[in-house]
Amino acid sequence: MVRPYAVKGRKRKKNKTERYDKEEDEEENIEFVEEEEEGTQKKLKSGVAVTESDEEKAEAAAEELAGIPLSLSEQQGNDKNSPGVIFILEKASLEVAKVGKSYQLLNSEDHSSFLKKHNRNPAEYRPDISHQAILNILDSPLNKAGKLRALYVRTEKGVLIEIKPNVRIPRTFKLQLLQKLSISAHGKREKLLRVIKNPVTQYLPVNSRKIGFSHSSEKLVDMHDYVATLDKDATLVFVVGAMAHGKIENDYIEDFLSISGYPLSAAYCITRITNALERKHKIL
Numbered sequence: 001m002v003r004p005y006a007v008k009g010r011k012r013k014k015n016k017t018e019r020y021d022k023e024e025d026e027e028e029n030i031e032f033v034e035e036e037e038e039g040t041q042k043k044l045k046s047g048v049a050v051t052e053s054d055e056e057k058a059e060a061a062a063e064e065l066a067g068i069p070l071s072l073s074e075q076q077g078n079d080k081n082s083p084g085v086i087f088i089l090e091k092a093s094l095e096v097a098k099v100g101k102s103y104q105l106l107n108s109e110d111h112s113s114f115l116k117k118h119n120r121n122p123a124e125y126r127p128d129i130s131h132q133a134i135l136n137i138l139d140s141p142l143n144k145a146g147k148l149r150a151l152y153v154r155t156e157k158g159v160l161i162e163i164k165p166n167v168r169i170p171r172t173f174k175l176q177l178l179q180k181l182s183i184s185a186h187g188k189r190e191k192l193l194r195v196i197k198n199p200v201t202q203y204l205p206v207n208s209r210k211i212g213f214s215h216s217s218e219k220l221v222d223m224h225d226y227v228a229t230l231d232k233d234a235t236l237v238f239v240v241g242a243m244a245h246g247k248i249e250n251d252y253i254e255d256f257l258s259i260s261g262y263p264l265s266a267a268y269c270i271t272r273i274t275n276a277l278e279r280k281h282k283i284l
Contacts, residue, residue: 083233084149085277086208087137088200089242089266090250092130094155123244124156130242132267134169140274145283149235152200156243160198167192201252208235212253213269220258223276232280238273242266 095106099114106115108122115122130153137143137151148165155161163169196203204210209230230236241248259272278284 083235084147085142086150086204086235086237087148087152087270088237088239089130089133089151089153090239090248091241091243091246092153092155093124093126093243094130094153094159094161095125095157126244129244129266131169132265133240133242133270134163135171136267136270137274138163138165138167138169140270140278141283142274142278142281145278145281147277147281147283150203152203153242154198154200158198160196160200162191162194162196162203164190164192199252204237204252205235208237210237210239210252210254212239212248212250212256213241213259213273214247214256215258215260215263216247217256217258219256220261223259223272224279226257226259227276227280230280236277238270240266240269240273 093106096103097106097111097114098104099106099111104111105127106125107127108115108125111125112122115125134151134153137148140148142148143165151163151165153161153163227236239248239250239253259269264272
């Protein structure tokens with residue numbers, strides 16, 4: 001009687017371990033395949049691994065990820081030399097660290113204990129803000145009509161990412177944007193997402209108008225009235241903060257606007273901008 005009971009107990013313990021391993025595997029089964037690259041990661045003294053600041057090494061180590069579908073704007077044609085709209089998301093919280101056995105995109109919901117252990121403020125790790133803002137831009141009729149020229153995201157660590165208007169970002173924010181530093185279109189060599197060299201101003205048209213947004217700005221405007229006064233043939237660059245707290249302060253911004261008497265999320269701020277531009281260009 002003793003031996004069967006002991007064998008049965010060991011089986012139950014094995015099944016529990018298998019279930020635990022299965023849960024870990026499911027968590028790691030993400031849209032962007034995780035891959036540990038010594039050239040793209042570095043460890044801080046606290047134990048947190050972040051992306052390499054040298055963009056050249058990052059691009060050299062990146063691999064193409066096939067299967068990213070193209071949106072309608074590519075088929076309609078996106079002439080970079082024609083007037084249009086450029087968005088820049090500043091201070092995006094996109095930091096990768098080795099948690100357990102795998103590299104993960106840090107966020108306050110899943111890694112609160114890990115961040116506190118390394119003396120980090122969990123409230124500052126909000127990749128969902130950037131993700132929702134990116135979706136609002138790419139999903140907008142403005143982009144689908146071919147008016148979006150470029151989208152740039154600069155992280156809090158200073159990594160500059162270029163996202164092409166014709167890429168479709170996965171719906172979940174738990175994607176390793178900084179793990180796979182290069183994404184190409186399925187069956188094509190075109191790079192849809194890549195890390196590029198700073199500063200972002202070198203990619204902006206010379207005569208473009210650079211407009212930043214801040215609730216603290218004394219210049220409160222109605223966005224519909226404001227864009228109606230702008231030159232239709234000018235390229236407009238809109239700079240929006242993608243962080244949980246604080247404000248953007250960049251020397252290249254020519255005009256700071258407040259578009260509401262209340263603080264707005266980055267996603268809703270972008271919605272107001274795109275809606276105003278769609279009305280200006282009669283895009284339904």
